Amino acid sequence: MLLDLLMKARSYRNFDPAVRYTDEDIKALINLCRFAPSSVNRQPIRFAYATKKEDCDRIFPYLGWAAKIKENKPPFPGNEPTAYILMCYDTNLTPNSPDADVGIYAQTIVLGAMEKGIGACMLGSIDKPALAELFTLPENIKPRLVIALGAPNEKIVLTEAKDGQTDYYRDKENTHYVPKLPLNEILLPGIK
Ligand SMILES: Cc1cc2nc3c(=O)[nH]c(=O)nc-3n(C[C@H](O)[C@H](O)[C@H](O)COP(=O)(O)O)c2cc1C
Numbered sequence: 001m002l003l004d005l006l007m008k009a010r011s012y013r014n015f016d017p018a019v020r021y022t023d024e025d026i027k028a029l030i031n032l033c034r035f036a037p038s039s040v041n042r043q044p045i046r047f048a049y050a051t052k053k054e055d056c057d058r059i060f061p062y063l064g065w066a067a068k069i070k071e072n073k074p075p076f077p078g079n080e081p082t083a084y085i086l087m088c089y090d091t092n093l094t095p096n097s098p099d100a101d102v103g104i105y106a107q108t109i110v111l112g113a114m115e116k117g118i119g120a121c122m123l124g125s126i127d128k129p130a131l132a133e134l135f136t137l138p139e140n141i142k143p144r145l146v147i148a149l150g151a152p153n154e155k156i157v158l159t160e161a162k163d164g165q166t167d168y169y170r171d172k173e174n175t176h177y178v179p180k181l182p183l184n185e186i187l188l189p190g191i192k
Helices: 002-008 023-035 053-062 099-115 128-134
Strands: 045-050 083-090 119-123 141-150 156-160 176-180
Touching (some): 023 045, 023 083, 023 099, 045 053, 045 099, 053 128, 083 099
Parallel strands (some): 156 176
Antiparallel strands (some): 045 083
């Protein structure tokens, strides 16, 4: 069921280093986006990816993780992602970042990954110029979002947000808690 998949598809930030993926595994996830909606069907998103450990090691320094966690930030050493997808947009097709398309495509990848047991974390906090240089992107291709991938290696618990407090947090055992707002707090009044 979609609800089960959505509840499992948390933002994972610690991964099992022993589990690696092939280029075909990652391309199969990118392929899902071909069937996603896109504003005026322009399809301006382009993808690069990395699966080799040495390439993943070069991407890692350009990513910002878990801004709300101040100490013992994940991923812990040795638990870094084992693959990445870099989502970009083509400025020849759209001058500004097509954020709705980026979000829809990213969630398509995250759900497709979780369906196969692959954990993911979207990362908007990225060093875009450094990634553009690392991937030798042409001038018209702009980095927008990274999706980190790997076999989940941490416990994440969904909780109900109280008093609008939505900051995620970790306990001493490093279980990660993600408060979600209850339905009655996200519903607006109907037309009067
Ligand atoms: C557009 C977007 C950008 C994000 N950027 C980052 C990021 O730079 N670093 C990070 O650790 N998590 C990032 N996240 C993950 C969020 O922190 C995460 O979705 C949120 O804490 C809720 O957790 P959940 O995904 O498990 O529901 C991002 C999520 C989204 C949707």
